[in-house]
Amino acid sequence: MSLYIASLNSGSNGNCYYVGNEQEAVLVDAGLSCRETEKRMKRLGLDMSIVKGIFISHEHGDHIKGVEGLANKYSLPLYVTDKTFKNARLYMVGRFRRHFEAYEAVTVGGLSVLAFPKAHDAIDPHSFVISGNGVRVGVFTDIGAVCSHVIDNFSDCHAVFLEANYDEAMLEAGRYPHHLKNRIRGGEGHLSNMQALELFKAYRKPHLSHLLLSHLSADNNNPDLALQLFVEHAGNTHVTVASRYQESSVFHITADMPIPAATAYQPYREAPRQPVQTSLF
Numbered sequence: 001m002s003l004y005i006a007s008l009n010s011g012s013n014g015n016c017y018y019v020g021n022e023q024e025a026v027l028v029d030a031g032l033s034c035r036e037t038e039k040r041m042k043r044l045g046l047d048m049s050i051v052k053g054i055f056i057s058h059e060h061g062d063h064i065k066g067v068e069g070l071a072n073k074y075s076l077p078l079y080v081t082d083k084t085f086k087n088a089r090l091y092m093v094g095r096f097r098r099h100f101e102a103y104e105a106v107t108v109g110g111l112s113v114l115a116f117p118k119a120h121d122a123i124d125p126h127s128f129v130i131s132g133n134g135v136r137v138g139v140f141t142d143i144g145a146v147c148s149h150v151i152d153n154f155s156d157c158h159a160v161f162l163e164a165n166y167d168e169a170m171l172e173a174g175r176y177p178h179h180l181k182n183r184i185r186g187g188e189g190h191l192s193n194m195q196a197l198e199l200f201k202a203y204r205k206p207h208l209s210h211l212l213l214s215h216l217s218a219d220n221n222n223p224d225l226a227l228q229l230f231v232e233h234a235g236n237t238h239v240t241v242a243s244r245y246q247e248s249s250v251f252h253i254t255a256d257m258p259i260p261a262a263t264a265y266q267p268y269r270e271a272p273r274q275p276v277q278t279s280l281f
Contacts, residue, residue, distance in 0.1 A: 001133045001134045001135065001256075002133055002252055002254045003019060003020065003021055003135045003253045004020055004021070004046075004253070005018060005137055005161075005210070005250070005251050006018045006247060006248050006250045006251065007161060007212055007248040008032060008037060008040045008041070008247050009032050009036075009040070009244065009246070009247065010141070010161070010212075010216070010242035010243065010244055011062070011215055011217075011243075011245075012062050012215075013062060013218075013244055014062050014066075015029045015062055015063050016030055016031050016037060017029065017161055018051075019111070019130040019137050020050060020111070021109075021132050021133055023110060024051075024109035025050050025051050026051065026052060026054070026055055026113060026130060027070075028055050028128050028130075028139045029055070029056060029057055029139075030054050030056075030063070030065065030066040030067045030070050031061070031062045031063045031065050032065065033066050033069060034066050034069030034073055036066070037070060043247060044247055044249075046250065048074060049074075051074065051076065052076070052077070052109055053076055053077040053078070054067060054070060054071065054076055054077070054079065055113055055115070055128055056079065056084060057126055057127065057139070058084055058120060058122035058123070058125035059087040059088035059122055063142075064088050067093060068093050072092075072093060075096065077096055077097075078093055078097050078098060079098045080097060080099070080100070081101075082124075083124035084122070086123075087122075087124075100113075100115050100126075101115070102116050105131075111132040112131045113128055113129075113131075114128065114129045114130075114131070114153075115127070115128050116128075116149045116153060118140075118142070118143050118144075118149065118150065119144040119145040120142045121144070121189060122142075127143065127150070127153070129153050129157065133255070134255040135158050135159075135255050136156050136157045136159075137157060137158065137160070137253060138156075138160040138162075139160075139161045140153075140162050140163060141161060141162075141215040142163065142190065142215065144189045144191070145187045145195075146191070146195060146198070146199050151203050155203045155205050156205075157208060158208060158209055158210070158253050159208070159210035159211070159212070159251065160210075160211055161212045161242060162191075162196050162199070162200070162211055162212070162213060162214060163190060163213075164192070164196040164197075164213040164214070164216060164221070164230075165189075165190035165216060165217050166193070167192065167193050167221050167222065167225060168192050168194065170222070171217075171220040174220050176220070184220070193221065193225070193226050194229075197229050197230060197233065204237065206236065207255070208237050209236070209237060209253060209254070209256075210239075210240075210251050211234075211239045212239075212240055212241070212242045212251075213230065213239065213241045213242060214242040215242075216242075218244060223241045226241060227239065227240070227241055
C-alpha cells in the first residue's frame with residue numbers, strides 16, 4: 001500500500017516529477033534533457049524501464065524541454081491535451097501522443113492519473129493527482145490562484161508537490177519590471193509562500209505525510225525562508241524543499257497515518273549548480 005515519489009528538478013530551469021509503484025511509474029512534465037533525466041534517475045536508483053508515460057501540465061519550456069528526447073528514446077506515451085500539444089509544437093513526437101481530459105482518470109498499469117484545470121498563463125494548463133495502492137500524490141505547481149479544484153484535490157492527498165514560488169516582499173523589492181511582477185502575482189502566474197501556507201494550514205488532512213515545496217524562484221524566494229514558514233505549522237507532515245539544482249530523495253509514501261513530529265527545522269543546505277535559466281519565473 002505505497003507509492004514512491006521524487007523531484008528530479010523543480011524550478012524555472014526545469015521541472016520533472018516521478019511517481020510510481022514497484023512495477024510502473026509516470027513522469028509529470030519533462031523539463032530536463034533526456035540525458036540529465038537519466039543521470040538523476042540513476043543516482044536515485046530509479047529505473048527508466050518502468051516509466052510508462054509522461055504527463056504534460058502545460059507548454060512552457062521548463063516543462064517540456066526533454067519531451068522529444070525521452071519519448072523517442074523510450075517510446076513513451078505522451079499524455080497531453082489537444083491545445084497544449086499544438087501550442088507546444090510537439091509534432092515530432094506526435095506518434096506517441098495520448099489525449100486526456102480534466103477529471104477523466106487515465107489508467108497506467110496500477111496507477112490512475114487524474115488531471116484537473118488550474119489558473120496559469122498557458123493555453124490549457126492542468127495539475128495532476130496520481131493514485132495507486134490506496135495512496136494519492138498531487139503535483140500542484142504553476143498555479144496562479146487557490147481555486148476549488150486545488151482545494152478539493154489537495155485535501156485528498158497523502159503527499160503533494162506544492163508550489164511556493166515567491167516571497168511577496170522579495171518580489172516587490174526585486175529587479176523584475178513591474179509588468180512581470182504583476183504577471184507572477186496576478187492570479188494566473190504562481191503561488192506565493194503565504195498563499196501556499198494558507199492552503200496547507202486550512203485544508204491539510206491528517207493523512208498528508210509529505211509536502212515538497214516546489215518551483216521556488218531563484219530571484220524572489222529563499223529555500224530557507226520558505227521552509228521555516230511551513231515547519232512551524234507542519235505537525236505530522238514532513239516538509240522539505242524540491243531543489244531547482246538537483247534531485248530530491250526518493251520518498252516512500254504509504255496510506256498509514258504519519259508519525260508525529262515528522263519535521264524539525266534545520267537550515268536548508270545544498271551545493272548550488274549553475275542552472276540554465278529558461279524563464280524569468
